[in-house]
Amino acid sequence: MARPPARNAVGRPRRSSRRVLEEAAAELFLEQGYPGTTVDQIASRAGVSRNTFFNYFGSKSDVLWVDVDAALAGLERALAAAGDAPATDVADAMPSLQAALLGIAEERSNGAVPWALTQIELMDTAWELQASGLERLLRLQAVLRVSLARLAVRADELTIRSAAAALAGAIVAGAGAWAAAGVGRGELGDYLRRAIAPVVDGYGRALARIDGPSSS
Amino acid sequence: MARPPARNAVGRPRRSSRRVLEEAAAELFLEQGYPGTTVDQIASRAGVSRNTFFNYFGSKSDVLWVDVDAALAGLERALAAAGDAPATDVADAMPSLQAALLGIAEERSNGAVPWALTQIELMDTAWELQASGLERLLRLQAVLRVSLARLAVRADELTIRSAAAALAGAIVAGAGAWAAAGVGRGELGDYLRRAIAPVVDGYGRALARIDGPSSS
Structure with missing residues (x-):
């Protein structure tokens, strides 16, 4: 010691x-x-x-993920709060997730790039980093899945699971592109919005079909 | 020995x-x-x-992934062949990927559930399995990204990266749901089609906007 x-x-x-x-x-x-x-x-x-x-x-890798873990915890709180609101139209589920995500990105907009994201090129080679990254990806997916299941109660399990996985993938791609963009990269929220918009659009339409025509 | x-x-x-x-x-x-x-x-x-x-x-984990690795290699070949065809409309890029994916699923429809997918509940706890799974997920993303960049030449990097990541996420969710469905689970292709359709739809629309109105 x-x-x-x-x-x-x-x-x-x-x-x-x-x-x-x-x-x-x-x-x-x-x-x-x-x-x-x-x-x-x-x-x-x-x-x-x-x-x-x-x-x-x-572990050593946990230090890399401090900011990401804080953002994940913040997202979980924000989504839990959204889930406590009166039940909304299923078609609103994806936009609700999007709003919560972009809110978290904005809250953290003055923060530095999380260390883990600056080490992304190492992810291919460092086993421990890979596992630690997958752990966060799975947590992000789980948070999104739980929230989506609550917001879109009539949606089937496969749609909810694939929506959560697709959204998590797009979020990681957006955050990775932001981190890789170097000095003057601009706002994380702008990258996330562009990365996830097609997922929000595509699954939003799929969920609206499950829900049927609506007046909201 | x-x-x-x-x-x-x-x-x-x-x-x-x-x-x-x-x-x-x-x-x-x-x-x-x-x-x-x-x-x-x-x-x-x-x-x-x-x-x-x-x-x-x-490694020991490689044995679990034999079928998945074969499917990945098949997908890479199918997408390379699709990329050699005359350049198509950017809006066709996502449907082309979908067709290649479902073709691979159909080719392998008589196969057993890959061992790795039957061990998915272990993924949370077994570090080595996690890393070996992430390796395949990253390979799937890379194959999709390379192919998409070739099929949708005018699309920006962020859209391509997020589309590949979202699609990979949805594919894994679909394959996981299929594996988890037990005996009488039906065809992998049906699960994949339902899981990825909203991603294909959402990014297909986004790519069509990049491409502008088209007559095809």
Whole structure:
């Protein structure tokens, strides 16, 4: 268990250990790449013990996903709130999801690009990153599926599952394109809106057919 | 290196070592689960050496994906052939992909459910399975993206990427629902058609707008 090294004392403003660990990890990933960085190095740079690292994160890859995980949690809360509203027309289900998604993107529009998205080219080669990315993709799909099942009660399971999977795929593609666009990339929300609009359109029409003609 | 055990001699018709390894693996996965089965056990059951196993498969998980990998290779060939045809209207790009996909599903309609799809509930817990599944998902996305970029030359990168990702998501959802439906599940193609139709519809409309009004 490494002891806090002296370098940590050099005038950083006090922040939570979690934030300090995130920043230490980000520095190290930038300096020497993700695969070459160990949890011990991150803890040492942050001036905390390895045990402290594992109090905050389950694994090295978790540090990459902090912003994504926060966005996922925010989306889940927003969709749960939407689901508590009086039942809407099934045809409104996809636009409701879209609104919740774009709301989360806007909330986070001042944030940096999540580290995980800057490492996307590594996803092809780093097994651990792949698995950690798939874990988030599956969580995103599950959040969308649960919400869609509640918003579109008369829709069949296959339509709901495929809509959630298609939407999750388009979201990841949009976020990835945004991250890859470099400085001056503009707003995440604009990328997401363009990426998911055809999914919202296509499944929106499919759900409207299930629901039949409506006056809303 | 295990030697071929006597049990292998008991009257199995001669087949390629690859097929025998697949069947041995399938038996063992069924008997004792995927996580509890080792490469050594598979080789031993098949009556071949561990080295022979690795002549045919890169890892234990590869055995699960044999049918999926064959379908992916078939899809890649079918789409390459479609891309060699004279350039079509951009609005035809999504229907062309759909036709190629459903063609592959039909070709394989007499096959058993791929082992990987029967293990989908394990995907949440088994890291190696997750990574091996993501590898195939990324390959499917890449095949669709390359093909779509060729079929819809004037479409922007973001639309192409998100269409490929959404389509891949819907395909996996459709195939998963088919596998999960149990005996009497019917045709894979019917599930895929229902799962992907809204994606084909939504991105087809988006691409048609890029292309402008057309007489085709």
